Amino acid sequence: MPPRVRQSDIEELKAKADIIEVVSGYVSLRPASSGSFKGLCPFHSEKSPSFNVRSSPAFYHCFGCGAGGDVYKFLQEIESISFADAVERLADKTGFTLTYDESGSQEVSNRSRLLAANSEAASFYQSQLASDEAKAARDFLLGRGFDAAACSQFGVGYAPKGWQNLIDHLTKLGYTLEELILAGLVMASDKGGYDRFRGRVLWPIRDANSQVLGFGARKLYEEDQGPKYLNTPETPVYHKGSVLYGLDLARKEIVKRKEIVVVEGYTDVMACHLAGHQVAVATCGTAFGEEHIKLINRLFGQTQVPASVIFTFDPDAAGQKAALRVYGDTAKFNALTFVATGPSGLDPSDLRQQRGDAGITQMLEAKKPLFEFVIRHRISKFSLTDLDSRVAAARSAAFVVAEISDPALRTGYTRALADWVSLDVNEVAALVSQNGKASNLEQVASMRTSPAPQPVVSNPQVRLERQILEILIQHPSAFNQDQLLRIYAAGLQDALHQSLMQLALAHKESLAQPDWVNILASESSDDLLSLIRELALVELPVKNEVELLRYAKGVVNGALMQALAREKIDLMAALRRMDPDTMADAVNQIQRQLMNLESERRKLM
Structure with a gap:
């Protein structure tokens, strides 16, 4: 012992x-x-x-x-x-010196040994950056605008190509191979072990108290068959889901300014700090999660001045997906949330290289509220060139507005959404209100302490949506692309259902492919993946293939009937706003559309 x-x-x-x-x-x-x-x-x-x-x-x-x-x-x-x-x-x-009962020993605990080993490894890697072998690493860093002073400030280092350079160094200092393996510095092998990081640029990952918990490493050489970025694995001291890179350097400014900038990579953190924005941090090879939110909330504390969290997501599909994930946790922040995107999709590191420190400042000053970013992302999927498209866009974004807890802010975004889609504000407010009621029912259900069925189970609309998605996952050939588009445009009440339908539309060309479900699953968040699995495994009320075809057709027809009914309501509302004397052509066009809808409805009956 x-x-x-x-x-x-x-x-x-x-x-x-x-x-x-x-x-x-x-x-x-x-x-x-x-x-x-x-x-x-x-x-x-x-x-x-x-x-x-x-x-x-x-x-x-x-x-x-x-x-x-x-x-x-x-x-x-x-x-x-x-x-x-x-x-x-x-x-x-x-700085208190402890004494021990066993022969005055001052051995430290297992955790302290691992932290000390990481600290020694960080010093070793940093010293290696000046070696002849590390020229490629220095060139890489200089090419991104980071000189020796910047590398020293962030403790950037280099891991030599050899298999046991770090092992030899740390074992001479008294650390055992078992300790180095436990710390994630060494990989176990039949012959003992070998250095985890070899031939890479390294960044030490520290906690708020500047203790080295692990490392992030980027490959430099073509012969390196490993991933572009390699991080320390989960260890007794390193838990990537609750660590923010750069927090040791940013903490004081974050607390002082009540602002934090969340970027995507180690060089982005460096670029922001060197450009004067010393509140930048990054996640360490994982998605931004709830533990990160708790950590940020603790830093902000309770203040009269509104705190701000600025995310610098890339404007590409992956960045937008990340923004939507964070949007789902917006209510958990004790702060206002924003998104800042660089021109031409440049991340902070590239932006500083091309446009200097001022480029990063301009990017952050042009930030948009996260709600606006998500709403605009929603309506960007529609052409907005005709009434159908504008109404569908409003439906798609209404549930986002409905989830805004601040009444004044919700009203403001309702007006903004109406303006962005060129619809009457009262009609958009009705859509927001409809989605808000559904959301409130779900929130009340989640607060119950005794087992009870979710209200959505008995909600006819959500039940129909569930049936539609069951067929979409289990028997996708029952739909064609135009039908999917029409059902989506009519709007889905459940936010997760809406997200799955949106994902399906993004891959509508693959609708008839055998690996349809795998294609969707490969790009799904955890929540969506769970829903897809449920839909794929649910038992449909059929006994054979003939009954399946009949049931699937009935579900699709029911969905189309509902879409037609909603289209009719929208057309009737537009008709009421028109002056038949001055807008005769437009009135006649809508009347023809109404006749076509009725014809379609009768064919489905």
């Missing part, structure tokens, strides 16, 4: 440590009352602070979730570490 810290040291360290200072490293605190500070709880999501910390007696307590304890308990919970690790972590923070 590892040696134990003397109990007297544990008590003395606890008495000397400033719990306010320790907690402030993770939570943005403000004075609440004499000797008490308040902030947003790091252990549950909230928008009004209920997390309190006192220096005397030294403890914390959240009145929202009930979490509480002393400084050791806080470190255990926030870092997901053992009590022994919490003691040693606190000693590291305060």
Whole structure:
């Protein structure tokens, strides 16, 4: 067993440590009352602070979730570490020297050993950047506008091509091969192990307290058969879903300015910082998720000044998909959310190379609210050249507006949407209201504590949508492309159903292909993939192929009947707005369209 810290040291360290200072490293605190500070709880999501910390007696307590304890308990919970690790972590923070019961040993815990090994590896890699072998790495960095001073500021390094350079260096310092494998620095092999990173540029990934948790590495040489970017795997100290690259350098400015810029890569972070925007961070080889949101909310804390989160998604399909994923979590931010895109699709690193520091500043100043970005993305799928297209665009975007929680903001975007699609604001407001009611039903259902059927199960509209999608996944040949377009234009009430139909339309040319479902699944988010699996596995109410064809035709016809009914409502509304004396031609055109709709309806009966 590892040696134990003397109990007297544990008590003395606890008495000397400033719990306010320790907690402030993770939570943005403000004075609440004499000797008490308040902030947003790091252990549950909230928008009004209920997390309190006192220096005397030294403890914390959240009145929202009930979490509480002393400084050791806080470190255990926030870092997901053992009590022994919490003691040693606190000693590291305060410079306190611990003594141990077993022969005065001062061996450190497993976690501390891994952190120390990472720190030594970072120093080794940084020193190698000046070697002759690293010329390709230096050329790569210089080509992107990063000189030696910039590389030193961010701790950029180089991993030599050899198989055991790092192993030899760290084992001479007393680290075991097992420790290096556990830290993710070394790959295990039959012959012992070999360096994970070889012939690559490296960026150390640190936490807010500047401790090296892992590394991100980019390949340089054509003979390197690995991925373009290779990150440290999940280890006892590195969890990519809760880490933001650059946070160690950006934290103070983020807290001060109540602003954070989320970019996509390590060089983008460097470019933003060097251009004067020292609030930039990046995710580490993973999608932006809920743990990142919690981390950002803790940094912002509770403030009178609105905080801002600016995402620099690329304007391509992947970037828009990422923006839509973040949009789904907008309500979880204790801040306003924006999207900034570079001209011609340039990311911050390329933008700084081509247009200098001012290019990045101009990009960030031209940011758009995330809601506007998503709404415009929705309506961009439609031509907006005719009434049908404009109404379909409004339906597509209405549910986005309906989910805006701020009533004033929702009203403003309702007016904006009406303007963007050239429709009467009252008609768009009706669409938003319709989607809002459906959303409220779902929210109420999610708050229930006892088992109960979801309201959407008994909702005829959503039930029909579900049947349509079941056929679309299991028997796609029942549809043609024009039918899909028409059903989509009529609008779907459930947001996830709408997203799946939109994805299907993006691949409508593959509708008849045998791997149709695999094509959709390959580009689906986790939520969509789960829905596709459910739809593919649900048992349809048929016994044989003949019944399947009959059932599928009935579902498709029902969907088209509904689409025709909605088209008729839209045409009738447009007709009511027209003056028959001055707009006779337009009136006659709509009347002909109504006659055609009636003819189509009778054929479907």
